[in-house]
Amino acid sequence: VDAYGIMALVSPHWKAFTRTETVYKKLCERCYLNQSRRKALHVSRFGGSYRKMLETRPRVRTGGVYVLKYSKVKKIQRDMWTEIPVGAILESVYYRYMYFKEDGCVLYALTSAPPHEMLPRFVKMTLTGVKDKSALWARYEVQRHNVTVWASHPWHDVRFELKLLSSDQKVSGVKGVFTAMSFERHMSSVSGNFDEYESTDLVKFDVPTKPFRFLRDWRL
Incomplete structure (x- = not known):
């Protein structure tokens, strides 16, 4: 969808075609x-x-992935079997990726794989x-600025609650509209019941404070 804005810059003929209400209606x-x-x-x-x-109503971006990098420095427990040298830092790094499609699938x-390794795998x-x-x-599913994601693993179901950040909520290094999402909630349930009052196996997890950032990749 966002490629249409770039197509309008190709030539006046493309601009006349892409900048019409008929096209915008189809995109919406x-x-x-x-x-x-x-x-x-x-x-x-x-x-x-x-x-x-199309310019102001909240929506998730397509044609790329949202990436969240999380890193944590672990305290080294030293004993007679510790082989880590003195002064070394033990850091755990992982990434969450979300590649949204227009049909409601994500x-x-x-994984611990950085974007330059993971993006070719997404393309494949x-x-x-x-x-x-x-x-x-x-x-x-998107409701206003709120994005809810449901994923099913063989051992349990997972639910993520995200929030699209507006343009006035500045995120360092991020440009464009709806190119950042905050991580609001992360829950899991073996039964798939996420009702906080009825579910007997609902588990809530801590979430990172840093937001997801949109990374454009024209191959996607």
């Missing part, structure tokens, strides 16, 4: 009727302009359909 239908919770456009709330809707991965998975041990397909 592709985005919001699939990923929004209520499956409705309500263009009247945006002054009757589909272009304004490819989620939790999307083009060939092969499975990756670190990734699985999940589903998502």
Whole structure:
């Protein structure tokens, strides 16, 4: 969807084609009727302009991945068997990836592989359909700025609650609209019941304070 804005810069002929309300309407239908919770456009709330809707209504970005890097320095327990030299730092680093598609599916991965290693694997998975041990397909839903992701592992189900950050919420090194998401909640349940009052096996986890950042990759 976001490639249409770049296409308008190719030539005046492309601009005349891409910058029309008919095209913006199709783009809004592709985005919001699939990923929004209520499956409705309500263009009247945006002054009757589909272009304004596409520019201001919250949506997840496609054509790339959202990446969250988490690092933690572990305290070294020293005893007579410790082989780590004095002065060394033991740091644990992992990445969470979310590759959103327009049809309501999201490819989620939790791995120690950095983006320059993981992105080619995402491309391979999307083009060939092969499975990756670190990734699985999940589903998502957008309601205003809130994004909910459900993923199913063989041993339990996982639910992530994210929030799209607006342009006035500055994130260092991030440009563009809806290119950052805060990590609000992370829960798991063996039964798949995430109701906080009824579920008997709901587990809540601590979440990183740093946000997901959108990383553009034209191969996706």
